[in-house]
Amino acid sequence: MLRIAVAAAATALIATTALAQQPIALRDMGSFHVGGRHIEITGQPIKEIVFTPGGVPAKVDPNGTYQVEQMYSQYFLVQNRKGKLPLLMWHGGGLSGVTYETKPDGKPGWMNYFLRQGWDVYVSDAMERGRSGWTNQFKGEPVFLPLGDPWERFRIGPAGSWSPDKAKRKTYPGTQFPIEAYEQFMKQGVPRWVTTDKQIVAAYIALVDKVCPCVVMVHSQSGTFGYQVLEARPDKVKALVAVEPTRGGDRSKVASIKSTPIAMIYGDFAKDHPRWSKIRQGGVDYAGVLKAAGGSIDVIDLPDAGLRGNSHMVMMDRNSDEVAALIQKWLAGKGFVD
Amino acid sequence: MLRIAVAAAATALIATTALAQQPIALRDMGSFHVGGRHIEITGQPIKEIVFTPGGVPAKVDPNGTYQVEQMYSQYFLVQNRKGKLPLLMWHGGGLSGVTYETKPDGKPGWMNYFLRQGWDVYVSDAMERGRSGWTNQFKGEPVFLPLGDPWERFRIGPAGSWSPDKAKRKTYPGTQFPIEAYEQFMKQGVPRWVTTDKQIVAAYIALVDKVCPCVVMVHSQSGTFGYQVLEARPDKVKALVAVEPTRGGDRSKVASIKSTPIAMIYGDFAKDHPRWSKIRQGGVDYAGVLKAAGGSIDVIDLPDAGLRGNSHMVMMDRNSDEVAALIQKWLAGKGFVD
Secondary structure, eight states: HHHHHHHHHHHHHHHHHHHSSSOEOOOOOOOOEEEEEEEEEEEEOOOESSTTSSSEEOOOOOOOEEEEEEEEEEEESSSSSOOOSOOEOOOOOOOOGGSSSSOOOSOOOHHHHHHHHOOOOOEOHHHTSSOOOOOOOOSSSSSSOOOTHHHHHHTSSSSSSOOGGGGGGOTTTTTSSSGGGHHHTTTTOBBOOOSOOOHHHHHHHHHOOOOOOOSEEEETTTHHHHHHHHHOOTTTTEEEEEEOOOOOOOEEEEEEEESSSSEEEOTTTOSSSTTHHHHHHHHHHHHHHHHHHHEEEEEEEGGGTTTOOOOOOOGGSSSHHHHHHHHHHHHHHTTBBB | OOOHHHHHHHHHHHHHHHHHSSSSSEEEEEEEEEEEEEEEEEEEOOOEESSSSSSSEEEEOOEEEEEEEEEEEEEEEHHHSBBSOOOOEEOOOOOOGGGGGTTTTSSSSHHHHHHHHHHHEEEEEEEEEEGGOTTTTSSSOOOOTTTTTHHTTTTTTOOOOOOOSSSGGGOTTOOOGGGGHHHHTOOOOEEEEBBOOOHHHHHHHHHHHHHEEEEEEETTHHHHHHHHHHOOOOOTEEEEEESSOOOOOOOGGGGGGGOOOOEEEOOTTTTSSSSSSHHHHHHHHHHHHHHTTOOOOOOOEEEGTTTOOOSOOOGSSHHHHHHHHHHHHHHHHTTTTO
């Protein structure tokens, strides 16, 4: 049996490697901004700004109309399409669409994985993050994360395991996060506000109205956005893959979304984590309410599926392809793959 | 003669359309962040932040080490390579790498053009912009541009031609800018500082050290960055295509960069524009100094090449493919195309 398993694993590995070496053929690629609105600023003095040191000064009148709250989305449309609908990938808090691109350790991430599986992919930067731009008209202050903060909050290591000294950092046993690339991961961070959920959701709805019906994949903070958009557009979001979502949906709206299959996926070390155990339990409880109303939701704890050691940043973990394969299989099982 | 010219133009058009319809085949695609540094913040109180409304609060200690000043770059490596070196595309002020992606009118931009011509392409967001992230530790205030500001500064229309009322906006005669997509263009804007050139250049140098020898294409503000990086790495920047650069290089350093061919490209309406006439003349004067030192630089006014109506945002103008073809021909003439 062991010999057969090893042989099968070797065959799978060769197949995966061959796939990874084939060119990615795209019938088109591009980007756009959606949503947002115009606001008026008045009563400010005219400024003279030297945009380039030593350059020619330009007069800028800061009064007038401003474009705010739009969202950026980049798309890659595959030549040989197998996913029946576009796959929209939404990142978590303090990050951008880069989450799904090359992993911090330099290996291919989920965007390339799903492209190679034949999905048309749309990767967005949430309103206010990355290429979506931001405005000084948001309420409150932006949040900047210190280098060590995600180490424990994203379940790479338990409480007290972070150290500025790389040699002294501890991890959960068997962590899949590529800890040698942690500093590189932190280069992906962007500031975020905690007052802008409404505008973020509005922009995601504008995206869904433009490119769906579709499958939406969310991670962490965008879990709440994914559910809100699904509740607003149950006819357009045909499946929701919620990877480590920080929240479930609105329990009063479960009846309206019961025709959309949902996967809720949690990594390792969540059940015993002081904060994540509560977050996960909230998701499990929500799933119960949705199921009772006739909805379709699968709560998948990766360790129960034989995948151990996953951090909150599942798509950056060493075994990210295996988790992606689990998602691909789930989507195929729901009829979304040709 | 006219009949022959029309026939030739029709053949070229068919060839271009056929090329645009072929899939884009990539041997790889991905992204990374380069450069940046760690800084220390001390003496700040610990905060409790509810990252998701209704979610589980998290304690965040804002003291400690922060990652700052890194830069994002996304790359697309073509299957059938014809450009001999990677092509690095750097955007202008208040914008991001989106500049080179799909044009505001929804048509393909220069990134796709040069990919289809067989170039490996790296499109970056300058340090502080877009997916590079930013920090509240930059000096001074960020600049936000009102909706109308670029209309005149980017030479879509002359002084006094902007109006919030679309029907009342005026343009230069024969402008190539897709004015119906002006509002869409303004969605691409991101805040920018005017105090961070040093850090921006440091990050571009880190990029060049990682992926070059290469050809660097710059636009507007990144003209000054392109020259500074060329002066710092004359052995690695093998050609510089400066599209509407706001400055030339350092006249005291011309001897050190004379082996790198440079194209300086200006659109229409620049010679008579109160601000652009000075900017352009600065470039022309610099070119004279470089040539006198034995350097190789071509100043190309697009109207002199038969391309009329170009705004500052050349790569978004209706005739952007024609300008790209001019650049492609220049690069081929310098020996950079197989």
